[in-house]
Amino acid sequence: MGSIKQIPVVEAKRTNPLARVFDDLVRFCRSRSLFILHYCTGCGAIELPPAMTSRFDMERLGIQPMVSPRQADILLITGYVSIKTLKRVILTYEQMGSPKYVIGICSCTVNGGMYWQSYATAKKLDEYMPVDLYIAGCMPRPEAVIAGLQQLMDKIHSGEASSWEDYYRNYDYYLGNQQKLFGEDWQTPTDVISEAKHYDLLSEGTLGDHTRLLEQHQKPLEALEMRLGHEQEEPAK
């Protein structure tokens, strides 16, 4: 089992006091406006409607559900993830926009929970994607979910919730675990390595044996860039 070294978060050097105020404002707004992805991966999802609706009302904290991964900030893994679901969860996670946060709800996301014997569920979520926060329990009550979210809000405000960077910095590790489970030809449509370059998060953990394996097996899905060229010889029949 590989262990992840905690890479210290490198704060951009900003000497301008105004810039620091601006950064603080941005972090504050990020912590006060959290969109949860509407994806019921497991049975813990049954406690989300109570947490969202009239009784516990998440919206008073600025938290609301969103439909597609592009819109969302938080991926709530509500309980066990079967291997089939895990593929979709990873796809969804990679499609989400950074900064993104993963919360593992229920004991099953920690260590497999009561399904430790099951051939169909993945046991440890943080092998496949970085997790910001676990909310243990089977299943955690809405109060616990909200308390967890508040903790996440504090972490975001203080700038500690940066696990999404970890995914890019240690992509090779995560990809290795994914390949072990899903087979060597595993590929998501998102090109994580080029994204890591895009965010300037390429580190020694990003590339490795597993990413080389990926490059062997994958069909690259590069963005369809706009092309102005006229050099096509044959017009189609």
Place this chain on the structure above:
Amino acid sequence: MRPENYEAQRQPPSNEFELNFGPNHPGIEGNYALKVKLHGDVVLEAQADGGYLHRGFEKLMEQRLWIQNIALVPRICVPDPSPMELCYSMAVEQLCGLHVPQRANWIRVMQLELSRIAAHLFTFGGHAATTGMYSTMYWGVADRDLVLDLFEEFTGGRVYSIYNIPGGVRRELPSGFLQRVSETLDYIESRLPDYDNLFFKNQVFVKRAKDVGVMTQEQALAWGVTGPNLRATGLAFDVRRDDPYLIYDQLEFEIPTEESGDAWARTLVRRHELMESIRIVRQVVEALPDIHGPIRAPIPNPLAWNVPAGETYTRVESSKGELCYYVVSDGGPKPYRVHVRGPSSMHAVQVLEKLSVGSRIEDIAQTMFSLDACPPEVDR
């Protein structure tokens, strides 16, 4: 096995297109998927895709002690877990020949019916949300929470109570509990006119839900439809009355039916059933103080409990339909085989596929929610 193909060089020249409903889609109940092929907005072909919630319960149960499985079974159907516990407990009791005390049976009925109330509130809240009416959902889920509070009080768990065990129920009711039950029921009953005005009598909703996902009684019987969905086609069949278990034959309740067999009828049947469940719980609340005695039959040391060899098939009416367990024992400390037949295994797969074809995009979600399909029951 890769679910996708990026290597293709050609695409089919047809005018149809594919749309994936789920697993991450608000129009799908839980973690489930429906692949539809559409022309315009009319569904030509629908293919259910399950297994996202597969945990291999049946395999897991073969690997655990009889008593341990009590903790597993409620997780098979998340919105309505109590019938699962009961059905399994009944199977073990039948295999062991355990005689359950009368008081336990009455408490079980109360638990089951409270669970049915919670599940129905949740279901039509969900149905309302698919048509864009979030207020009903917000109200429904919040009112359901009051029932969950009751559960928490007498079982210790909000959702998964693990209260029914082979031989009876786990513990006695707290003092003054029945009073609180009737207060909650009064409150829910007083809310029903609001729901009627907001939702069931809302002309826009009626217009949306009528003639959606229609099935006739013949179709429903041929497709193996059970529960409220079958009753919505006009057949008054209820396992509680026609294959009675516990003490249902001593209770008075009606079996509401509707004739039209569409999404509207199905949801309306649930709403009437809610009333009947309240009625049943009221009867239990009235009768329970006079029924004394133990709440649990004595069982051997659960950690060394060898259930006699045999097989049994138990049936229970869950909020979604006919729920059955086929349990086989080889005389060992663990079940030899447990087969769970959830009602949704029919509704969410074949029935949903068949009803979706020819319907429109906007009605797929309604069809699914009005069938009250519960994916974890399908996937197990």
Place this chain on the structure above:
Amino acid sequence: MSATELLIELILMPLVAFVVGMMMVLMMRRIAAKLQRRIGPPFFQPLYDIVKLHSKKTQVSHGLIHDIGIVMAMGGYIAAETLLPVPGMNGIAEKGGIITLLYLMMIPSLGLALGVGQCANPNGSIGIARALTAMLAYDIPLVIVVFGVAYAAGTTNLIDIIAVQQAGGFETWGATQMPLLAIAGLIAMHASLGKQPFEIYIAPAEIATGPMVEMGGKYLGGLFVMQCFQLYTTSVLYVCLFLGGGTNWFDFLLKSFLVLAIPMSIAYLFPRYRTEDLLRLMWKWPVMLGLIGVAFVFV
């Protein structure tokens, strides 16, 4: 008016619209919360959302047109605000008039349509098809209403229309003079906001929020900004046409918020229609009311 004054007005008008629009979004969410028996978002929630979305690190784009679509969606409304007179500021309202304004208000949705089109997501395309159909539905009564008002005032210039209404106080308001048109206009306005029962193009359970499906980060943020402008523009236009504009800011804002509160209070009590039911409704009642109203104007 000097060029500097005009320039200041042109800058101020969209800015005011944005701030007021955010408060309108807040009001909308608070009304929803009250009807759903909960507390609702904090006061600055719309601002938090917009700042957060614009400060996201990942901005996923499906191509240049996707970007341009959002720019058009925001820019169209920013331009439209300068044609919409508010107390003390007329901007360039007399250069365009109401027909131009109505057309400018279509630019954002068409920009959005282009942007969504490039996302190559069938949900988005269906959403746009539905949104355009909804536009066909509510624009017809809206146009009748606008025709009636403009004909009654004898001009398409919004400043003059407001002046005509303010001439005699409450009695000369459009709503008192032309009540039928005012009702038709309210229904059309409700539909143009795209809230239940007319929310056919977001429809999360059907097409997964339609046009918004591939929008994240600043793209979604742009749509949030657009929503602020949309609420503001719609309600202020209604105030200008029927409630005599505003003599001062208090009066003006009070009217705009009240006007917007009506559809918002209705919206959360209804499910959404099907597309054809929406069309049928919009082409039947408001059109009929509008035509009778116009007939009264002619008489």
Place this chain on the structure above:
Amino acid sequence: MSKEITHWLDDLLAEIEGIVVRRKSSRRVRVDVPADALPALLELLQGRAGYIHLSAISCVDWIKEDEFELVYHVWSYESHSLVSAHIRIAREPGVYLSVYDLYQPAAFFERDIHEMYGIHFEGSPNMEKFILTEWDGPPPMRKEFDSEAYINEHLSWQNYNPEWLQELVAEGGGVIIPPEEQRFSQKKK
């Protein structure tokens, strides 16, 4: 259920050769038939006795006898009774006939049994995988499939060992499980 119906059903069932009828309770009847007689039995039950609802098809893997047991539970809405028809088929090759033409719900159950046990039903409309579409191991419900071994090979499982427990153990408390009783062994990397 009245006596007449019981007799009537018994008479009817007697038409099938090799049938063993056991009445378990007033509403439960167990019948055992040879595998080749099942279609005739079900046709009889559905066509002439009103057992039109196929409640479930259960499969049991009797690995010691090298047999699969298939149980067809059918219910009658008229006489309110349930007949469970048990048959046994050989584990190899594990092929049986589909009853889809009699009972449409059979399609789901047969598909399920196919992917969980590997039994092929001839004539079933869809024998493709449904739940385990992305699974390439053996049919998991077979008794010879050892899911613990599979997990040890493919997944790493985390023992719950929080700090407070470590402290407790360091102080001499806690429960120590001897190695021979540890069912789950972590692979060392």
Place this chain on the structure above:
Amino acid sequence: MMLTLLDELLLFSGATLLVALFIGRGLAAGWMVTILYGGQLLALLKMAVLGYEGGTIASSLTLEVMGQALSWRFDALSWFFALITIGSALLSSWFSCGAWERSYIRQGGNIWLFHTAMALNVFTMLILLASGDLLSLFIGWELVSWAGFLLMALAGGVAARAAMRYITYAMAGGMAIFGGLALIYTASGSLQLEAVTTAVEQMSGAKLWLLVILFGGGFGVKMGLMPFHLWQAPAYAETPGPGSAFLGAISSRMGLFAILLVLVKLFGIVKIESLKVPFTLIDARDLLAWIAVFTIILPTFTAMKQNDARHLLAWHGIGQGGYMLLGVVVADAMGGAGGLLHVFNHATYQAALFMAVTAVIYRTGTSDLNKLGGLVVRMPLSFVVLLIGIIGLAGLPPMNGFVSKWLVYRSLLNQGMPLLFLAAVIGTLGTILSVYKLIHNIFLGQLRVEHEHVSEAPWSMMIPMLILSAIIFITGLMPGIPLEWIASVLQTVGLPVPDYTLGGVESSSGSLDMIWVIGVLFAGFGVGALVFYSAGRSKRVHQLDNYAGGHFLSADVRYQYSDNFYAGLMHLIGGWYRGSFLWLERGITSLVEFLSLGMQGLYRRANAEFYLLTTALFVIAWVVI
């Protein structure tokens, strides 16, 4: 003999025809013809600059036939239409040179015939536009009909059948006009314009009615007015690429020219307004206006159902004609200006749209809207042209279509015509819906894997498209330029002239200044862009990296939503198509086709050369007479 400026123009045009006819088989022929069109345009501009101040320029050629003097002359009206004709011919011809020409030949097309037919069309149109009396008008009319037929029938097969249908309609229209001429001739004894004007003054109501119906119907056939519009869409759509751009831009506007000349200029709108329809409240002008709005609405909504890009555009061509007629018959200052401005605007964007679609066909081989998609990343310039074109067609700011439609709306508002106003707006909304379908299904959405290697259209095609786009935008920004020409046209036909500025029109009841509107719009875009681009940098992703309910997308599956695009709308109005509308179409078709059954035998079994021969014979015959 002194050559007048008109003679020069006609000679240039004739020379173009001859060049096309005799050396049209060479590969450089396209370029030569294009240059000659340029020459024609220069001659036309020279006419505007030199000898021409509101009056007329006569041709030095006059003929005497059966006691009738045939004369040709140009006035502002003719000049305006001639400008559009020659301009669109120049750009279409330019478009056809080079790459398109080669691919056309490779696919077995006859490029010589194409160039000849184009040149012939231009030449005959100029003759028609120059007609100085009703007889020369009629001659020109017939010539144009036959020349158009030639161009339409070029592609053979479906196109030939569509052209057949066209010529039957055109002949029927010709008969009607001929009937009208006979009526006038019996009344006035002359076909000179002045004589006709005086004769019309004294005509009885019934006779005038008959004349309006005969002329309106006859000219309306060419213009594609309801209910005589059925021939137009397939005929234009099936014409080879640049030809359809040319025909779509101007051909059917000849009908409007004739209506303007005869009904507006000779008869006068006041005269027409005095003709009451018995037992109703409406008069002949209202009747024409209602025909115009039905011509707007029904073809526009038919266009929405088309699944072929060229058919979609051709149907819109019919619909837009309705706006022109509507503006002209409303006949106040703004309406007249709007209607005429729309002629110009329509020509620009329609040509651009047909060219863009032709460019797509050139690269992908299809114009089926269900077989395309996502091409914006491969053909961005064509996308821009199509986008500008559809914004113009839909009549949205900042393109020129907005100005003309705004004028038409304003005139309807001023005149207090709510129903016509509403109908015009419904047409516009329908246009927006269907053009979005066009651009979505071709350029947006999912790029098919087969089209991943497609590239942009060659420059020989791009340049005319870009020029047209520039014209669309510039005349949208500064509508004062075309309005200046239109002002003199309005004077010529006797309609009031609006108070125009460079940026739009001034009016006490609400004015329009496009420079401001567009300025503010672009400033708004600028601010929007500032907000947008000041946020983080975008990361482009592949189209398969997309939300699909959390599922993986595959390259071998089609996700493009294209067919039955407005399914929700069609659930409501789809039945109306199948019902009354189609029934009406069928009824008229069968009626008209039954009436012209006899004529069809003549044209049925023939090839293109045969048509050319017949057309040429007709030309000679007319000239000799």
